[in-house]
Amino acid sequence: MVKKDEDLKKRSKIILGFIVILIVLVVAIIGGNLFIESKMKTALQENLSKSEFEYNNLNASILERSASLNKAVYRKSGLQITAEEIELEGIDILVYLSSKKIEISTLKLVKPEVTIYTQAQQEKKKDSSKNGNSTKLDMLIKSVEIANGSFKMAKNDSVKNQLFASIPSLTMKDVSADQESFKNGLPFNYEQLQMASDSLFFNLNDQHDLFVEKIKIDGSSLTFNKINIKPLYDKQEFQQHIPYEKDRFDLSIEELALNSFKWNLKNDSLSLLSENMKIANGDIKIYRDKRVKDDTRQKPMYSRMIRELPIRLKLDTIRVKNLAIQYEELVKAKRGAGKVTFKNLDASIYNITNMEMSKKDFPRTDIDVETQFMGEANLNVNWNFDISNKADAFTISGQMDRISSEGINEFLKPALNVKTEGGIRDMRFNFAGNSQNSTGEMKLIYDNFKVEVLREDGEEKNKLLSALANLIVNNEATSAEKEQKNIKTKRTQTKSFWNYLWKNIRNGALKSFL
Template sequence: MKKKRYLMLFLFMIISIYAVADNYLKDKVADYLKSKEISYTNISMNLFLGNITLNTVFKEKDSLIFKVEKIEVKGVSYYQFIKNNAIRVASLKATNPKINGKVIKNDKPLKSFSKDSVVDLEIGAIYIDNLKIDVLKNNNFPFKVKSINFKVENFKLDSTLSKSIPFSYSNIESSITYLETQYSKFQKVKFSKLTFKERNLSIDSLEIVPLKNKKEYIRFVSEEKELLTLFSKKIIINDLKIEEKEKLSFSSKHILLDEVFFNLYLDATLLEHPNKRKDLYSKKLRDLPFNINVEKLNIVNSQLVYKEYTIKGNKAGVLIFDDLNAEIVNINNKTNKKTKLTTAKITSQFMKASPLEIIWTFDVANKNDNFRIRGGLFHITSKNMSSFLLPTMNVKMDGFIDKMFFDFEGNDSVSNGKLDVDFKNFNIKILDKEKDKKTVLSWLVNLFIKDSSKNGLVKVTVDNLERDKTRSFWNYFWKNIEKGLEKSLI
């Protein structure tokens, strides 16, 4: 009988101690949350299992509001906290969190953290379930996400603060449904879905959308700038790795861009061309603040349209590249890479009718930015040529170019090369603003065209063509073609 009483007394003491400890921990958690100005409607704890659950959590920071339907913390190690002042948690889950409000730019310098002030934190798994975001960025542009689901395994905070990514993990999985944000006064970007699993990333229906039409957008820029429209049906990045050893690095075995529609429109009638240097692609890659290594990138089933409005009263000149396919290998800016050259092979149908083939190579590590670009364009009609030259230069070409081969080598300053062109019944017409042929001037131009250039193959060289460093690589390439055509005609 006495044993039974002692047992009952012992159980009563255990229950009492548990209740006291439970209430003590609840008060400690409540005091901590209150000090951080975090409110909630209910808290429940399991002392033995180390579980804490908060319901309807609310936090307001500056002009941002954070709401979470439920936060569940499981497997808190009191032993590690008492003995090592370390936080060890089996899992952390946030269900239906929401972020609303406005991001306020903070001009105050960030506080510096000493090693001793950083929490020793490890979490076995972090789950974010159905996060919604609807905020204004500090430039008053909206940022919206319909749903984010997120999982991180074996999360560990870097207590040394020695890396730009101050944490490590063993695995990340994520899915984002419908993201939309505005990044300028006349452009926004959005996509319908993003998934990341087992180091593979895919994006569905990526779009860059104009918010202003072709007549309006020019009022929102201070210098000559293109209006961009882009749509990509699918982007897939395989074996994506973001690591930090000596330097932050991004790598992928293969990137696929499927069915990309790329449209550029330039109004060059009002604003001046910006007097800013444009680096070649080799220098842009070399100067990235991180290492990049993409073994292969493919663009398939795509289209590029470029329109330029140059002369008031004329239509915009049009260049169309249909059935555009490209394979680029060795996009790598490391200094110790095994393969030096980055190689791009491009095929397309120019103006829906003329096959175009390009092979382009350059060495990212070469500080002279040496490159070589060669290829051919075939079956070029006068209609295709005049679609751009007539509206932009009041120049019309009649005749036919059966084939044109080009091979140019250059660097950041100067280029040289050769152009072979096979003409048929070729002549030039220069028009005035009313589109009437300037008969005398056109006659003089054609008088100086070599007889062989009207019918037959012409081979010319382009020597010491200086680069306009405020223009793009593709403008540089076109100037080589233009110079070669000029020498073959006049």
């Protein structure tokens, strides 16, 4: 009997001990949860003390090493980020307690909305010298996942968006932020990025908007699908919204893809690099009304434009496939617009870069183009220049086969009030120059070439002026090859490179006809 009592007491002690241990564990878990919640709140307060960070509830679990925030809002200097829920998984609380470093396995943001107000950002830059940033943060997140997010940028909260993007999914791997990263334009680093956007809108200027149907980033590849630039006004009204001559663009591109793509933002300087870029299936329509006041500003050459870009650029190879370009120019309303077209345009472009321009082996930019001019003449062009050359030296050569008078007149008749008969069987040109002057040579074969100067209505021939014009056009050697050397052209500084090329070709043609 005594032995049974002793066994009972031992069992009671074991049970009691188990209950006590269980109670202690429960208390520890509850206390641990409260402790973690307190520490998480402290961490948020310490790391975001200079910002306006709000949330409804913070829940933490010591067993799952996780935490969540509901209805989170972060505001700072024109930047606002809201999210329905923020979930943190795999929190290493021991690392935080020992070193104040935050390590998280996964950060999930549900329906985040990022908004940047540029007006406030500009005001922040003006006052940045007065306010130092003493925020100390050392953080590593192995995976960041965003679901159903959006990004927008506007001058302020009462005007039209300058930029809007819908982002159904975004994933970043090995995201880190510390004092060094905060010195850069992008305040964190990451190893891998995957993103899908199903719509993007960007207000290019007061006359045009840009739309992109889909954007996809997968590691080192970036793809845009169905790019459109649309004018805000029709051709007539467009002229009421520009201060001087300006091109009206209507553009669509099926695909633009960059492979081996890298980018970084350091000291407010953006760098874009890609080994291979592809542009496929595009249609570009350009319209210019010459009745509007001239734009008398100096027009830089393309080499200078790239050299002075506000971003650092390095594109090794660009392939253009199946592009169509139409340029219309209106000189007189009664005559309608003159038209120049390029169809089935394919091009290879090498070495577009403004990085390391001081090195001795800086690469030359080469451009090779094949296209159909006015829908009937095969045209090949080879063009090269050195972006680092401040004189903007270039060479350009080309060959065009047979084109009829109908093709020539599609531009000459409306634009210059001139009509031709006969056609060009072959044309070859080679010019070299800089931003000031050029010289070159040209070979031309033409058949029974005659000129008719039209009256103001663009239809009836002006017989007197046509007779005078044909006196200076040489129609004797109808099948002979005319070769002209030392063709000199002075560039008009207020006109584009394409006007410069046109003047070179025109000067060579006139020497051949005389």
